[in-house]
Amino acid sequence: MEFGTIVGKASVDGVTVEVGVGGRPRSVEVSPRAMRYGAAQLARMVVAVAAHATAKANHRAHQLYGDRVIDGLGLTYDPALIEDDFDQDWTRG
Amino acid sequence: MNQRRTTDRLVADVDERLRLTERLPQRLAGIQGWAHDGDDNVAVTVDVHGALRDLRLAESALALGPEGLGRQIVELAHQAQQTALAEGVNVLGDVLGDAAALDMLRSAGLADRIDPDAEVVPYPPGVDPKRAPVACHRLSSCGSCAENTVTS
Numbered sequence: 471m472e473f474g475t476i477v478g479k480a481s482v483d484g485v486t487v488e489v490g491v492g493g494r495p496r497s498v499e500v501s502p503r504a505m506r507y508g509a510a511q512l513a514r515m516v517v518a519v520a521a522h523a524t525a526k527a528n529h530r531a532h533q534l535y536g537d538r539v540i541d542g543l544g545l546t547y548d549p550a551l552i553e554d555d556f557d558q559d560w561t562r563g
Numbered sequence: 564m565n566q567r568r569t570t571d572r573l574v575a576d577v578d579e580r581l582r583l584t585e586r587l588p589q590r591l592a593g594i595q596g597w598a599h600d601g602d603d604n605v606a607v608t609v610d611v612h613g614a615l616r617d618l619r620l621a622e623s624a625l626a627l628g629p630e631g632l633g634r635q636i637v638e639l640a641h642q643a644q645q646t647a648l649a650e651g652v653n654v655l656g657d658v659l660g661d662a663a664a665l666d667m668l669r670s671a672g673l674a675d676r677i678d679p680d681a682e683v684v685p686y687p688p689g690v691d692p693k694r695a696p697v698a699c700h701r702l703s704s705c706g707s708c709a710e711n712t713v714t715s
Contacts, residue, residue, distance in 0.1 A: 494641070496637070502629055513620040
């Protein structure tokens with residue numbers, strides 16, 4: 471798999487973000503329901519979901535290219551963010 | 564005129580390069596770029612890799628609709644990353660020299676950010692070709708090095 475084709479994707483409560491390695495967003499999808507959370511809440515959700523997507527993409531890059539290469543590029547990640555049970559209840563604020 | 568670099572000069576050059584590279588990863592990691600739409604409904608901050616670090620939405624941004632808002636965030640994130648990358652090249656240019664920085668800007672698709680009137684120092688800091696002979700990677704195209712004699 472080529473470096474540029476590696477992606478990470480995360481989704482929660484109607485917000486889905488897909489990013490490349492490093493976290494550059496490829497798409498941000500917001501459901502009509504998520505639009506009702508309000509601007510400030512929605513903004514926090516997008517940033518949080520993007521962080522999970524970024525961790526997944528960077529984790530994948532580490533698997534494919536090795537820790538030394540990817541760490542050397544500054545592409546670290548928090549292992550806690552690659553789990554799928556991203557179940558914070560955002561509707562409660 | 565003695566064209567050889569003295570030991571003191573070589574040591575000083577190495578010290579200067581080490582000083583400049585010592586905190587390079589931290590400096591690059593701390594770079595952020597920022598972009599906002601014309602109406603200031605959406606403001607995006609990213610790091611040098613393009614990762615979303617902050618997002619500010621005015622309530623009026625919701626009028627863009629779900630699809631429009633998603634597209635706007637992606638577009639602004641890309642714009643913000645261009646700014647962050649340009650700043651990153653500036654930092655690298657401090658270490659690698661202006662010529663290398665310009666090459667990086669061009670290869671990153673940021674040629675439009677190059678000031679055509681800016682002075683270009685084609686050698687890395689700490690290595691002054693007028694002080695001692697060095698091999699120049701720009702070869703005959705480099706006017707600054709034309710008078711040097713490479714003795715290696």
